[in-house]
Amino acid sequence: MKLYKALLPLLMVLIMASCVKSPDLPKEQKESEGKYYTEFTSMIPEAKNPKELFSYIDQHAGDIPRDDFTKIIIAQINYQDSFLKTFEENYFSQSVQEILYNVLGNDTSKIENGALDIENKEVADLVKATYEYGYRIDMSEGMYFPILDYGVYKKYKEYLNEDALEFIEILSAESDKVPLKDAALVIPYEEVLNRAIRCESFLKKYPGFEGEKFISDLFEKYQAITFYGSNNTPLFDYGTKEMNEKAKEAYQSFVKSIGNENSEFKKNLRLFLEVLAKNGYKLTGEVDDFRDIKAPIKY
Incomplete structure (x- = not known):
């Protein structure tokens, strides 16, 4: 009985707390949720x-x-x-x-x-x-x-959540300086790798994001550039089959750098360089097989 009396005040507090309803959202906020998106999408067919x-x-x-x-x-x-x-x-x-x-x-x-x-x-x-x-x-x-x-979307940054803001920054870098022109690479290999990592990190950090496919497509593109090059900047010379020297230097420096150790992209690039070293940094059947398994072209 004494124990019951001692616990009674605590029980009353818990009971009262359980009866307190969570504060309702202001009426205006409830009404605004979804309202603008519905209005906006209804305008699209007639725009x-x-x-x-x-x-x-x-x-x-x-x-x-x-x-x-x-x-x-x-x-x-x-x-x-x-x-x-x-x-x-x-x-x-x-x-x-x-x-x-x-x-x-x-x-x-x-x-x-x-x-x-x-x-x-x-x-x-x-x-x-x-x-x-x-x-x-x-x-x-x-x-x-x-x-x-x-x-153009940067002007809205104060209205964006962290995920949307990073999404816009990734895409802005793409349109500010396109990676390819006339099927030739026009940004440094270091930038190719950094953009790939940023895309991969975004996809891991924000799974299910509304605009996920935009970033996924970009990631596939930069993987293709990394492991294959482009028509006018191939990773391997069409004649000698030797690896592009600038790419080799950038890739070696990248895999030695600190950070992004959980990146699948970085792990695959490190393995790729190991296979290349065994093959004298030339395009061989073994190198091609590695790419088919670890970096098949999807883009």
């Missing part, structure tokens, strides 16, 4: 271009819950990607290409926010629209064309 959807995002950015904001950004990127397939056809005419070449030559960096001194109104409007729609102009194999400019 004439990405600019219309950017206007909605800009107007409501400060009110949209962070999780919904991430979903909206991914939906907008998907829409831009889809819209680009039709929009880029505006660049395919010879007259547009000639006018752009007369203004740009081989230097697309002359363009800043679509501001160019182009006398032809049709082409001037096309360039302006390109940047308003969240694209930028790139050049490869003598052709100008629009690409998605992920950097």
Whole structure:
């Protein structure tokens, strides 16, 4: 009985605590959850271009819950990607290409926010629209064309969760400096490895992220570049079968570096170098077999 009396106050506290309901979310917050995403996605089928959807995002950015904001950004990127397939056809005419070449030559960096001194109104409007729609102009194999400019999403960083912010930073690096031009590698091998690691780390850190496929595709691309090279920058010389010397130096330095020891990519690269060393750093059947098993081309 004494023990029961001693425990009674504690039991009463626990009972009272269990009866206290968790505070309800403010009515406004409840109503906003999912509201903006639903509104945004309902606009997509009728949208004439990405600019219309950017206007909605800009107007409501400060009110949209962070999780919904991430979903909206991914939906907008998907829409831009889809819209680009039709929009880029505006660049395919010879007259547009000639006018752009007369203004740009081989230097697309002359363009800043679509501001160019182009006398032809049709082409001037096309360039302006390109940047308003969240694209930028790139050049490869003598052709100008629009690409998605992920950097435009950096202005929303204060509204993004950590995962979405890192997602945008990874993709922005891709559009700020594309890895390949004219099927040739135009970034250092060190950068290829760093981008691959960053993609792999993101996929491990944020499984199931809304825009996971974008990062997964990038990772596959950088694995392909790492283990195979590209058409005009092959990892192994087409004639001698010898490994690219710059790649060899970068890979050896990378596997010796501290960090990322749990990376499957780094482990496979270390094993790859061991196989290469046994084969005099030349492309042989054994080297090719290793790639088929550890780094099959998916990209």
